[in-house]
Amino acid sequence: MFDYETLRCIWWLFLGVLLIGFAVTGGFDLGTAILLPFLGKTDTERRVIINSVGATWEGNQVWFVTAGGALFAAWPMAYAVAFSGFYLALLLTLFALMMRPLGFDYRSKLPSEKWRGNWDKALFVGGFVPALIFGVAFGNLLKGVPFHLDNDMRIFYDGSFWGLLNPFALLSGLLSVSMLALHGATYLQVKTEGDIQQRCQKAVLILAIVTLVIFALAGFWITHIEGYKITSTLLHDAPSNPLNKVVEKSAGLWLANYQQQPLLIVIPSLGFMMGVLTILLSKQQYLKSAFISSGLTITAIILTAGVSMFPFLIPASQSINHSLTVWDASSSHTTLIIMFWVTVVFLPIIIVYTSWVFRVLSGKITLAHIQNNDHTAY
């Protein structure tokens, strides 16, 4: 029913949907964890913040888990290169993410201040470190990753952990932290009241400005860093073999897609507009709209990175011809079709029951609520 080329594009989109799904749902969980030490002054206030995401964070994180699974199923070579190449960075992410289920479930099970204080730190790490590393990883994708393949398709990573920490990637890391923290702040604004809510409002203002400044800075920088482009003919429906093409690398190539399709400029512009709108809506107390608007800001920022790179998934910075692209790093036609149908059936079902759960759990978390549910709340 679908040809191979179309399916590859669909799967590029699906991966985007899952990543954005994670950024806008799991993103505010990570954001609230980043804000936890700054916005919660007392134990009860911190519990308000934790419980505002406590019942739903687990489902939100599955967007990330599923994005990982989908990457494995639809883009196995990209999964293999990214996960083995960024080995130590991902190890750190993993260790940080592990703090989350334990932090949420264990923190308030004992009254000891020291116990709770330590878990608060763990929860902060569990929010901050993954947010930072996801951004750093995206920055490195834009710069290109030092790997090459041999004739058996064995992957060799030629860089080091420290190489990941280049200035552009660190800037992307900061962008990721600030935009997820912003999203966390708009979420908390909806879910809390009183002092915490007022602190959130300040945070929204600061974080939205920081996010927009960094986004602009990164956008300017990207015109100077080297982008990639396929220069040989590459059949879009041939079996996946990343060794079959010629790639060019030079400054400004990441803008090529915008030159070819000027309409695409809408996407980064949307990022800026939504960022500004978030500030305005938050000021005018349209809190739910501000939350939606910060979600759209994130969506636009992630889409900007994706669209700039298309059709590249992971450019190879040294053996540039080995770069992984949408056309030569996917699964087989059969697998893409099967997974297409599974996704088309289950994703809407997931969205329906997730929305229902959010509706059941809607409403503000108050200090009184925590005091009344001292033994059952997180």
Place this chain on the structure above:
Amino acid sequence: MISEAVVDLSRWQFAATSLYHFLFVPLTLGLSFLLAIMESTYLMTGREIYKDMTQFWGKLFGINFALGVATGLTMEFEFGMNWSYFSHYVGDVFGAPLAIEGLMAFFLEATFVGLFFFGWDKLPKWQHLIVTWLVAFGTNLSALWILVANGWMQNPVGAEFNYETMRMEVTHFSDLIFNPAAQVKFVHTVAAGYTTAAAFVLGISAYYMLKGRDAAFARRSYTIAAGFGLAACLSVIVLGDESGYTDGEVQKAKLAAIEAEWHTEPPPASFTAIGFPDQDKMETAYAIKIPWVLGLIGTRSIDEPITGLTEILEKNRVRVREGMKAYGLLQKLRNGEKTPEHIAEFNRYKKDLGYGMLLKRYTEKVADATDAQIELAAQYSMPRVVPLFWTFRIMVACGFIMLGVFIWAMFASSIRKCRQTTLLKWSFYMMPLPWIACETGWFVAEFGRQPWTIAEILPTFLSASSLSEWDLYISLSGFIALYTVFLVIELFLMLKFIKLGPSSLHKGRYHFEITEQQEVSHV
């Protein structure tokens, strides 16, 4: 070629992290169902005590679930981090069930588990019950898909090698789902999970009765656990996954190794109950054999033979030689000599390509391997008998002891005589057994698959990522340190709440909240 140390360390890390993960998974699988059963009873009888039971065992479920989630993430990361060649080589097939697991199961269980804990006051009773059932259903669905993936590693059906992409690709997805190895594994694993949870609830309830506290609560929990456990334990034994060992050559080799079946016997084969196997001499000292039993269990027939290790080795020698040809032809195809003859020839030999790749351990020039190297590769293709023989017997022994206790507990509960000290002590001290059985069972299934990651297709030593030894030292020590801390914290919390018992619910009607007279009147 990647170093042997990197391969070994990667294997140690994967084994350590998955065995650790599997400490929490079985309890989640079973306890979620027990919670659903308890809550259903609450709705049917309307008695608050069943709600308390659901909430108390739910608390323990939560403590366990958190670590299951934390350590489960490791598994998804590790395929790519440590086994990148595996991920490339079989991602087209193996990735699909993992992604489906996310879409179908993880979302369900993770979205509703929050509502299970925090939805008591927000939902009508029947809706909350549905939520609890959905959590149970979700956890069990996730077991289904991960075992479809694992079953394919044991018996890789429905896929074919593509020389243009240099990997395995799906041909018949339904074969993956209906893979007998996967189906038997699924039933065996979830039943093991139900047994684990039943033994957990049984043991802790026995502890309360031995201490003479919260009698009504403990007795009801005990009875439910006894019934559920008996049914589960029977299934786990009767539907033991030995019956899945007839499909696929590596499964057959595993079965022969478990049974120390050195030579093919005339059917039906006898079962070596116990003995001292010696792989070098290829014989089992002091073997006590029970006629017929192995043939019956293994093949469910009296006329099919169970292949012995000698015969399997003989076959593998031939397959290594055929695999050499396949590998040589593959090189030609990869270098652009895609003549129809080469393709036809390659298709004839490609089912043995994996055996050819075993030679990579001994030479880079696979197509020119010497006779000595071929013999080494054939020997290397055989599973290790001694560890498999013993771990399997430990698992089975645990299973039968538990079955005995469950029968006894069920019988005593049904005549309302479960409060006898000997039975309660047995119930209590039995608690470690399901974990020992689960871990040894994992070992038998996965170590028995060696030297392959994908049976007959991809050797383990080729599957690993090209990492440095230092990468592995850092990650392995990180895992050991962090996981140890986690385990200490988890056990500390678990024991604390077990000791507190239902009093931890703060309902004002349990042991630490009331006077002795009140407690007696409750019984």
